[in-house]
Amino acid sequence: MNSDIVVKKFKEIFKNEPIVSRAPGRVNLIGEHTDYNDGFVLPAAIDKEIVFALQKNSLKKIRAFSIDKNQNSECELANLKPKGGWINYIIGVFSEIVSKGVKIEGTDIVFAGDVPLGAGMSSSAALECALANGLNTLYNGKLDKLELALAAQAAEHNFAGVKCGLMDQFASMFGKNNHVIKLDCRSIQYEYFHFDFTDFKLVLCNTNVNHSLASSEYNIRRSQCEEGVHEIKKKFPDVKNLRDVTAGMMEKMNGEFDPVIFKRCQYVTEENSRVEKACQALQQNDFSTFGKLMYESHEGLKNKYEVSCNELDFLVDFTKDKENILGARMMGGGFGGCTINLVKSGTEKSFIDEISKAYFKKFEKKMSSYIVKVGDGARVDF
Secondary structure, eight states, X not given: OOSHHHHHHHHHHHOSOOEEEEEEEEEESSOOSOGGGTOEEOEEEEEEEEEEEEEEOSSSEEEXXXXXXXXXXXXXXXXXXXXXXXXXXXXXXXXHHHHTTOOOOOEEEEEEEOSOTTSSSOHHHXXXXXXXXXXXXXXXXXXXXXXXXXXXXXXXXXXXXXXXXXXXXXXXXXXOTXXXXXXXXXXXXXXXXXXXXXXXXXXXXXXXOOOTTHHHHHHHHHHXXXXXXXXXXXXXXXXXXXXXXXXXXXXXXXXXXXXXXHHHHHHHHHHHHHHHHHHHHHHTTOHHHHHHHHHHHHHHHHHTSOOOOHHHHHHHHHHTTOTTEEEEEEESSSSSSEEEEEEETTOHHHHHHHHHHHHHHHHSSOOEEEEEOBOOOOEEEO
């Protein structure tokens, strides 16, 4: 996103010269619902971001203006407590950065972004990481990227009330142009894999379905996975969580406990394996195999983890006989949101036109679409 609008607005309101901090949203190519099971994910930062202009003031307060909302808000530095609205995210990041020992003064802020809200691209993580990185730079905080990602995650937990995994904030901080990140959610070790986008585009198709079930069902899935681990430990006591469970173990557990819980656990173990295979495919530039793994991931999410919906299934099924589509799957928590599609370059616009018309004909509602590029993570401009 062009920072000129944000800087211009900052100068207009606060009559000062700011620094500029930015951080991107993310996509996840494969590895869904594995993060809270200490498994593997394969996200990438994208070319849609949140941009902050910020500078110190002498007022011992945060003064913030949201360009997108056309609203201003403020908060005393001595009272960094949760409150309603978008300012809550700002206060949360300030509080977590302070808790990590950075000495913060009064700060003026203007921000805007082009990460679509509610489309599963983690606009909140982009906001948190952009601000955390900016404050760390402005106040010479010495925090490294991982500490900043953890501070952003803590702001989401403690102020937004969302107990998310680290994937979104990690991808926003550590993103690298034309690379995906294989993240081990147990050890937080990571590895970059080059993804040559010369011949392919990533297209997101948004169902525009409200994720009304996502939060409640997310918590249910987490507890089902924990219940499954409890049962598996009876036969395999060294298992700590589903990350430790192999396909062979699952075969031996078949029929040993509730079949629904079994399906949930089976999906997670298979999805972890798919992430490993997907990385191997990237090393060999084998995008055909990568695409097939995306389809397999969706089938697992639909039939074993049961977090899809009719609209998501329709969008994925629509692509299966199309030569220009290598792979597609739902992305995110489920029950709505986007599918992510690996599309041959040059055919993306005709694909969007075709699938949009089919979707409207089927559901009498409009589908949104986004062509995203894989880009760099959070950074500060001076």
